[in-house]
Amino acid sequence: MPIIEAHSLSKHFKRFRRRPGLVGAVKDLWHRTYEVVRAVDGIDLSVERGEIIGYIGPNGAGKSTTIKMLTGILVPTAGSLAVQGLVPHKDRYRHVRTIGVVFGQRTQLWWDIAVIEAFNLLQKIYEIPRDEYRQRLKKFNQVLGLEDLLNIPVRKLSLGQRMRCDLAASLLHNPAILFLDEPTIGLDVAVKASIRDFIRETNRQQGTTVILTTHDLSDIEELCSRVIMIDAGKLIYDGGLRELKERVDIPRRLLVETIFPINASKMMLLLKDYRLGITALDPYRWELSFSKGRVNLPQLMQLLLDTLEVRDLELEEPAIEEIVRQIYDRGAPGDAR
Ligand SMILES: Nc1ncnc2c1ncn2[C@@H]1O[C@H](COP(=O)(O)OP(=O)(O)OP(=O)(O)O)[C@@H](O)[C@H]1O
Numbered sequence: 001m002p003i004i005e006a007h008s009l010s011k012h013f014k015r016f017r018r019r020p021g022l023v024g025a026v027k028d029l030w031h032r033t034y035e036v037v038r039a040v041d042g043i044d045l046s047v048e049r050g051e052i053i054g055y056i057g058p059n060g061a062g063k064s065t066t067i068k069m070l071t072g073i074l075v076p077t078a079g080s081l082a083v084q085g086l087v088p089h090k091d092r093y094r095h096v097r098t099i100g101v102v103f104g105q106r107t108q109l110w111w112d113i114a115v116i117e118a119f120n121l122l123q124k125i126y127e128i129p130r131d132e133y134r135q136r137l138k139k140f141n142q143v144l145g146l147e148d149l150l151n152i153p154v155r156k157l158s159l160g161q162r163m164r165c166d167l168a169a170s171l172l173h174n175p176a177i178l179f180l181d182e183p184t185i186g187l188d189v190a191v192k193a194s195i196r197d198f199i200r201e202t203n204r205q206q207g208t209t210v211i212l213t214t215h216d217l218s219d220i221e222e223l224c225s226r227v228i229m230i231d232a233g234k235l236i237y238d239g240g241l242r243e244l245k246e247r248v249d250i251p252r253r254l255l256v257e258t259i260f261p262i263n264a265s266k267m268m269l270l271l272k273d274y275r276l277g278i279t280a281l282d283p284y285r286w287e288l289s290f291s292k293g294r295v296n297l298p299q300l301m302q303l304l305l306d307t308l309e310v311r312d313l314e315l316e317e318p319a320i321e322e323i324v325r326q327i328y329d330r331g332a333p334g335d336a337r
């Protein structure tokens with residue numbers, strides 16, 4: 001049974017529309033007009049236990065709104081939703097005991113008390129057995145390097161320090177599902193790496209299901225095997241990261257560097273049987289671009305190695321940023337699943 005299941009899930013907001021000028025303001029007093037924002041507009045989701053899902057989309061796509069419905073903070077306008085068999089906003093008390101939530105934009109911890117006191121409070125709230133709590137805290141301290149932070153009030157932590165504490169806090173009660181809304185926003189490379197490692201380890205060791213929204217596509221590349229993409233409230237892709245890359249035809253590039261200079265006509269002649277874009281970067285360096293599946297790559301590389309004095313060969317796969325940009329720009333690459 002899926003751990004998260006949603007059918008035609010929607011959240012529409014009514015937004016008060018202000019009319020301009022004094023006349024408009026007076027008119028607004030008598031008759032208010034509203035516009036409806038379809039933040040989430042009829043999405044189907046099915047997530048299995050133990051998956052790490054990358055939930056992506058442009059600004060305002062509806063990602064945070066979805067997370068808020070899944071965590072029980074917002075009540076859906078329409079559709080059905082079950083998380084571990086519970087309806088999040090109806091069974092809030094039972095629901096929150098089985099989930100962990102981190103919103104990268106703001107902390108879930110108490111601003112004025114020391115980190116360790118916040119953790120201790122969470123232990124009481126979630127009724128975490130003492131031994132379990134001690135063990136987990138010890139492990140989190142090690143993996144996330146919290147030791148020096150525990151006695152500092154939350155408000156005095158830097159962003160990266162706070163994020164590590166927030167992440168630890170969200171996992172103290174060993175939830176089955178972890179919701180992370182932009183957990184790596186604004187963090188430096190080292191902290192990002194430690195947070196990713198921690199998420200990966202938790203998933204592996206505890207079987208924690210993870211739903212992760214991010215604009216940092218290297219988060220996705222490193223953690224997620226499945227990507228769900230939303231745009232203007234609608235799902236536009238749901239599937240594997242590799243399939244996503246394959247569905248979008250962005251050329252791959254082979255960079256060839258030679259020991260001796262090569263002139264263009266020689267290169268053209270050599271490669272005339274291949275469907276390639278050929279660009280000279282300089283007489284020693286050439287860029288060959290081609291669509292995946294159109295060119296027999298081992299054969300091409302063999303030919304280059306046999307006929308030219310090759311110093312270096314480098315294959316560039318399209319970056320996920322490029323793929324996602326193309327999809328955002330022109331809509332879905334085929335039907336969503
Ligand atoms: N409480 C609210 N009242 C009215 N409109 C809202 C409310 N919350 C969100 N919206 C609107 O719903 C849409 C989706 O917002 P949401 O925060 O879910 O986007 P997002 O995908 O998380 O974007 P971002 O990448 O910028 O975080 C936006 O147009 C936003 O303005």
Ligand SMILES: [Mg+2]
Pocket residue numbers: 063064065181
């Ligand atoms: Mg958001």
